[in-house]
Amino acid sequence: MKDQKVFSGLVVLDMATTVTGPGAAMAMANYGATVIKIESQAHVETLRLNAPFAGGKRGINRSGYFANFNAGKLGLSLNLTTPKGIEIAKRLVKKADVVIESNRAGLMQKWGLGYEDLKKIKPDIIMISTTQLGQNGPYAGYRGYGTQGAGLAGVGSLIGWPDRAPTSSFGAYSDSVAIRYVAIALISALEYRRRTGHGCYIDHSQVECCLPFQSPLFLDYSANGRLTKINGNRDPDAAPHGAFRCQGDDRWCAVAVFTDQEWESFCKIIGSPAWTRDKKFATLKARKANEDELEKLVEDWTIHHSAEEVMGLMQAGGVGAALVENAADMFNDPQLQHREHFSRQVHSEIGPHHYENFSFRLTGTPGGVSGPAPILGEHTEYVCKEILGMTDDEFVELIGEGVLQ
Amino acid sequence: MNNQSDYPLGPYRVLDLTDEKGYLCGSTMAGLGAEVIKIEPVGGDAGRDIGPFFKDIREPEKSLFWLGLNAGKKGVTLNLESHRGGEIFKQLAQSADFILESYTPGYMDTLGLGYEALYKINPKLVLTSITPYGFTGPHSKYKGPEIACWAGSGYMWLNGYPDRAPLRFTFPQAYYHGCIDAVVGSMMAFWHRQMSGEGQHVDVSIQESIAFECLSAQQSWDMNRFLLKREGLYRVFGSYRVRYPFPCKDGNIIFNLVGGHIGAPGQKALTAWMDSLGYADDYLKNLDWEAFDAATYDDAQARKMEAQFERFFLTRTKKELMEMSAKHGIMIAPMNDVKDMLESPQFKARDFFVEIDYPELGTSLTYPGAPFKSEQILWKTGVRAPRIGEHNDEIYRKGLGISGTEMAALSRGGVI
Numbered sequence: 001m002k003d004q005k006v007f008s009g010l011v012v013l014d015m016a017t018t019v020t021g022p023g024a025a026m027a028m029a030n031y032g033a034t035v036i037k038i039e040s041q042a043h044v045e046t047l048r049l050n051a052p053f054a055g056g057k058r059g060i061n062r063s064g065y066f067a068n069f070n071a072g073k074l075g076l077s078l079n080l081t082t083p084k085g086i087e088i089a090k091r092l093v094k095k096a097d098v099v100i101e102s103n104r105a106g107l108m109q110k111w112g113l114g115y116e117d118l119k120k121i122k123p124d125i126i127m128i129s130t131t132q133l134g135q136n137g138p139y140a141g142y143r144g145y146g147t148q149g150a151g152l153a154g155v156g157s158l159i160g161w162p163d164r165a166p167t168s169s170f171g172a173y174s175d176s177v178a179i180r181y182v183a184i185a186l187i188s189a190l191e192y193r194r195r196t197g198h199g200c201y202i203d204h205s206q207v208e209c210c211l212p213f214q215s216p217l218f219l220d221y222s223a224n225g226r227l228t229k230i231n232g233n234r235d236p237d238a239a240p241h242g243a244f245r246c247q248g249d250d251r252w253c254a255v256a257v258f259t260d261q262e263w264e265s266f267c268k269i270i271g272s273p274a275w276t277r278d279k280k281f282a283t284l285k286a287r288k289a290n291e292d293e294l295e296k297l298v299e300d301w302t303i304h305h306s307a308e309e310v311m312g313l314m315q316a317g318g319v320g321a322a323l324v325e326n327a328a329d330m331f332n333d334p335q336l337q338h339r340e341h342f343s344r345q346v347h348s349e350i351g352p353h354h355y356e357n358f359s360f361r362l363t364g365t366p367g368g369v370s371g372p373a374p375i376l377g378e379h380t381e382y383v384c385k386e387i388l389g390m391t392d393d394e395f396v397e398l399i400g401e402g403v404l405q
Numbered sequence: 406m407n408n409q410s411d412y413p414l415g416p417y418r419v420l421d422l423t424d425e426k427g428y429l430c431g432s433t434m435a436g437l438g439a440e441v442i443k444i445e446p447v448g449g450d451a452g453r454d455i456g457p458f459f460k461d462i463r464e465p466e467k468s469l470f471w472l473g474l475n476a477g478k479k480g481v482t483l484n485l486e487s488h489r490g491g492e493i494f495k496q497l498a499q500s501a502d503f504i505l506e507s508y509t510p511g512y513m514d515t516l517g518l519g520y521e522a523l524y525k526i527n528p529k530l531v532l533t534s535i536t537p538y539g540f541t542g543p544h545s546k547y548k549g550p551e552i553a554c555w556a557g558s559g560y561m562w563l564n565g566y567p568d569r570a571p572l573r574f575t576f577p578q579a580y581y582h583g584c585i586d587a588v589v590g591s592m593m594a595f596w597h598r599q600m601s602g603e604g605q606h607v608d609v610s611i612q613e614s615i616a617f618e619c620l621s622a623q624q625s626w627d628m629n630r631f632l633l634k635r636e637g638l639y640r641v642f643g644s645y646r647v648r649y650p651f652p653c654k655d656g657n658i659i660f661n662l663v664g665g666h667i668g669a670p671g672q673k674a675l676t677a678w679m680d681s682l683g684y685a686d687d688y689l690k691n692l693d694w695e696a697f698d699a700a701t702y703d704d705a706q707a708r709k710m711e712a713q714f715e716r717f718f719l720t721r722t723k724k725e726l727m728e729m730s731a732k733h734g735i736m737i738a739p740m741n742d743v744k745d746m747l748e749s750p751q752f753k754a755r756d757f758f759v760e761i762d763y764p765e766l767g768t769s770l771t772y773p774g775a776p777f778k779s780e781q782i783l784w785k786t787g788v789r790a791p792r793i794g795e796h797n798d799e800i801y802r803k804g805l806g807i808s809g810t811e812m813a814a815l816s817r818g819g820v821i
Contacts, residue, residue: 133751137751187589195410211757232575233572254552328632362594
């Protein structure tokens with residue numbers, strides 16, 4: 001068993017789009033599952049239309065964004081608006097353990113691919129539907145991306161400066177959180193099936209699953225009636241606490257001083273200038289009261305050092321600090337290099353480029369990015385012939401009919 | 406009433422040694438039905454000193470931070486650094502399925518409780534370490550305050566205004582990315598164990614776990630040497646910029662200007678709505694939304710359009726905009742706060758929030774509910790967070806058979 005990957009032998013149908021469903025399917029591909037990405041020329045998967053494109057040249061097989069969430073999958077192009085397309089999808093379901101989909105509520109049923117339909121084909125099938133707001137409720141039909149999800153999940157309003165318009169959080173915050181909860185639900189379902197022999201259906205809302213992160217805020221409101229006010233980078237239990245400008249163009253280092261001991265270390269690291277002995281900064285309470293001034297004084301020191309140097313000096317002296325890394329820094333980060341966070345793969349059209357690993361390492365049964373993302377329909381023939389056992393004739397006929405587009 | 410065995414992790418036991426870096430991992434596993442035993446130092450977790458506090462009373466049993474992230478667990482106290490404490494822990498480890506910890510890498514080894522030692526006692530064990538930078542490597546022993554995890558992940562760089570410092574969230578949540586990744590990794594290792602009988606060590610890096618939040622920023626650099634940056638109200642992708650947040654009548658919303666087959670139906674509905682109230686000019690009314698592509702759009706014209714949208718949004722409430730969006734596929738979402746979410750008809754219709762009773766506080770507290778819904782894969786909720794040492798008797802005396810006399814001695818000796 002040592003050489004076997006965790007999900008060897010499992011077959012996952014990825015009928016989802018954008019980030020959440022595909023990301024969870026990728027997690028399973030990384031650990032040995034055969035994941036078949038079902039897409040179509042008729043409605044190109046949204047992420048394929050999103051930048052960055054290799055060399056800045058647009059093309060459905062050139063998106064690095066798509067690639068990073070679809071590594072190691074088999075690409076099948078299948079037109080589900082044709083009856084034969086639906087039939088082939090059903091033949092795949094027969095071979096599958098897990099189906100992941102993210103269509104607007106009701107569409108799978110319309111195609112004859114709802115859970116009740118799939119159960120007839122494969123009684124122990126595990127199916128998950130992941131959408132912004134779930135399968136029922138007055139806003140169930142809501143369409144949006146994780147950009148909107150961040151707003152709906154209250155995350156967007158938790159970042160910003162008190163004196164400026166809120167910027168919301170970068171990207172599609174809820175999507176990346178939701179990937180993990182979809183994976184958790186699916187592995188739970190596998191264990192449930194192992195014990196009971198039964199399959200299941202899971203209704204997943206990408207917005208709802210973000211809310212456990214904010215549990216204390218819901219408690220604060222229900223107990224104290226209080227709503228959180230955005231406050232930049234400050235922390236009620238630490239000072240200094242923030243990102244401080246360093247030498248160079250737009251270079252920053254995050255520094256956090258919580259305890260008295262950390263404060264003493266911090267003062268020593270910056271050379272114990274006279275101001276550090278000022279009563280105004282002697283205790284956490286005093287530093288909090290004079291935080292504007294404190295932050296300026298800290299920055300007067302950091303600005304003369306590189307961000308890397310500030311991080312190194314602080315950490316060597318026992319103070320939590322980290323370079324505020326941009327994407328280029330991440331490729332140079334010795335820790336991320338040590339963990340092989342980025343995995344180089346050769347994509348059929350993009351050529352060699354880098355994919356990201358999840359943050360967990362299974363030391364006994366290693367996994368990780370298992371191959372490049374497929375170009376649209378890259379493995380159509382393989383899936384049809386090797387997995388479904390189609391004859392050449394049938395395959396050619398389906399191509400001619402436009403079913404495999 | 407469900408049986409314990411109805412839950413996906415119902416038959417299994419988790420020992421949770423984590424600090425605030427790992428609380429949500431254990432409570433998620435409690436949601437999956439596992440018996441999660443939160444092991445705190447004698448006197449309680451340091452995390453019980455993190456606010457906010459119930460009625461602002463700074464007491465360990467009143468930390469809403471701690472209570473919020475530890476619901477559904479049992480609680481015991483144990484001094485792992487004492488000899489007898491270590492022995493008791495090893496006894497618990499014999500019958501455990503998972504152990505969760507978030508100490509500085511190497512600390513468990515100094516106690517004789519590292520993975521090798523525990524694996525000898527129980528080869529089926531899944532031991533999961535949640536650390537800021539991962540278990541090995543040049544930064545593995547660096548301090549990892551929350552803000553440092555954001556900084557190292559590439560995400561902080563992307564948030565805020567260009568003329569000010571990059572931003573983290575006001576309410577800390579970096580660690581929780583690590584927590585849910587730890588659940589995924591632990592469950593994968595567990596699945597392997599169910600197949601093979603072999604346990605293993607799962608090593609989670611919080612820094613890495615947030616990196617996916619940057620979406621395609623790393624790929625932009627890798628493929629095209631284009632550096633995405635924080636741009637205030639805008640997001641810049643390659644050659645084009647779009648504005649996301651807008652003010653409305655009673656707060657703020659997020660709006661995606663999207664054309665093509667995905668966005669056109671919603672854009673048409675929004676334009677028609679604006680037109681009916683006199684807010685759409687001829688340009689907007691006549692725009693071909695099917696052909697519209699923000700990526701190739703004229704920058705100056707985009708700014709003009711945004712000004713028009715903003716004028717309209719300022720006349721509408723978050724709720725009005727959300728209702729129309731849900732009905733017509735418009736890509737607008739309110740920037741909710743906790744109150745908005747608690748009052749949302751959507752969450753209400755799905756019975757999402759749960760009340761958990763805290764008799765000692767004389768009240769119930771409102772928690773977010775199950776992160777997914779299923780008739781088969783049940784989510785366990787409703788059990789409050791434990792009080793300090795609440796289950797010492799159940800776990801030690803009834804479970805391990807430690808006598809009442811020894812229990813008293815252990816308590817006096819500061820072991821439990």
